[in-house]
Amino acid sequence: FYSVALPQMKELLDRYGDDLGAIFFDTPQRITDKQAGDMMKLLSEYPQIIVNDRLKRPNFPGDYKTPEGRVPKAEDIEGIYWETCMNIGNSWGYKKKETKWKSSKEIIRNLVTIAARGGNYLLNIGPDGLGDVPEQAVECLNETGKWLSVNGEAIYGTLRSGLAPGWGEVVRKDNDRNSSLYLCVFDWPENGKLRLDGNFKVKEAVMLADGEKLKFNSDKNGVTVSLPSVMPDKTVTVIRLDLKNKLPKQTLISNSEKVFRILDTE
Numbered sequence: 001f002y003s004v005a006l007p008q009m010k011e012l013l014d015r016y017g018d019d020l021g022a023i024f025f026d027t028p029q030r031i032t033d034k035q036a037g038d039m040m041k042l043l044s045e046y047p048q049i050i051v052n053d054r055l056k057r058p059n060f061p062g063d064y065k066t067p068e069g070r071v072p073k074a075e076d077i078e079g080i081y082w083e084t085c086m087n088i089g090n091s092w093g094y095k096k097k098e099t100k101w102k103s104s105k106e107i108i109r110n111l112v113t114i115a116a117r118g119g120n121y122l123l124n125i126g127p128d129g130l131g132d133v134p135e136q137a138v139e140c141l142n143e144t145g146k147w148l149s150v151n152g153e154a155i156y157g158t159l160r161s162g163l164a165p166g167w168g169e170v171v172r173k174d175n176d177r178n179s180s181l182y183l184c185v186f187d188w189p190e191n192g193k194l195r196l197d198g199n200f201k202v203k204e205a206v207m208l209a210d211g212e213k214l215k216f217n218s219d220k221n222g223v224t225v226s227l228p229s230v231m232p233d234k235t236v237t238v239i240r241l242d243l244k245n246k247l248p249k250q251t252l253i254s255n256s257e258k259v260f261r262i263l264d265t266e
Contacts (some may be wrong), residue, residue, distance in 0.1 A: 001035045009042060017046045025054040025062075036060045052083070053255065061255045064120075071113050074164060079253045083120040086110070088137050094126040101136045104143035105235045111144070111155060112184045112236055116169035118160025118252075151208050151238045154182035159250055165196060168236070172247065178203070179247040183239040188231035194239070197222040201244040208238040216241075 013020075023043070036056040043049060050063040064081035071084055088107070090100040107123065114121045125137045133141075148155065154171050161181060163170040168186040172179060183196060198221075205214040205225050209232040216225045223241065231237050 001031060002038075006035075006038060006042065009039065013042065013046060017049070020046065020049050022050045022052075024052050024066075027054060027056075029054065029056050031056055033059055063255055065255065066122075071110055071117070071119075074117050077117060077119065079251075080255055081252060082118070083122050084110070084114055085122040085124065087124045087126075088140060089126070089134075091126060092124055094128045094134070096128075098134065098136075102140065104140045104147070107140060107144050108147050108235050109186060112169050112171070115155050115158050116161055116163075116171045116184065147233070147235060150233075151236070154184060154208065154238045154240070158182070163196070163198065167194065170196065174246060178245055179243050181241040181243065182208075183225070183241060185231070185237045185239065188237070189227065192227045192229060194225040194227055195222055196225075196241075200241070202241050203244045204242040206240045206242070207232065208240060209233055214239065 033056065036059070039055060040051075040060060043051060052064055052066045053060075053062040054066060055062060064083055065077060066083055066085055067077075068085050069087070072082070088102055089095065089098045091098060111121050125133055125141070127133050153173070157173060159172040159174065161170040161172040163181075165183075166187075167189060169184045171182040171184060173182065181196070181200070183194065185194065189195075200218065200223055202216055202218050202223050205216045206212070207214060212228075214225050214227065216223055218224070225239060225241075227239075
């Protein structure tokens, strides 16, 4: 540690520390508290750098949690910063005979769910020995990119909503004077009525796929949006609810205030 890891970190910080925003540790976690403390002391000179929770669990929780290979339950990451790290296939590196590729539908729905729960999605793609990305991964990423070109506003710059409807996920975005809720529909209701419980003052409902304004009815218990008979996007259809007001400000706790075990699955 003191002959290799710490000197290498010092060199990295001396050269690039002012330009770094995050450092992702992925250690066996067999270092001592003293060693981990010395590493964090070195990093304390660069307060803009955030670090994950893998230097040494649980005594050094870092700035955010890193569940691996899965999207955690909403209650497990309530009120904290977190990031799911996941493969697009089954291996962190290149695997010539890879067969377990994730579909773009799975990736997009993961992305939506993670955004709705206030997380970040670290998606790994392992290039081959020549630096080329496997064809299956390229196809998946292109399809994901096409979906984002239409629905990206429901992902970028958003917040967790704290809402869990049965038909999909809800993502929140705060604007200058109001908030918007993005209703990300996985299962299209057969009766053409999409219900969101909660006392929301809705100004407008808009389908992102084509910009169509939808009719809605609201009361103190929730809002019901009238939908077309056919789901425009079979992967995830997004409806933006523009509210008349801004929702209460969210407050996240320090990562050190909530320590729990997350089992890695990959």
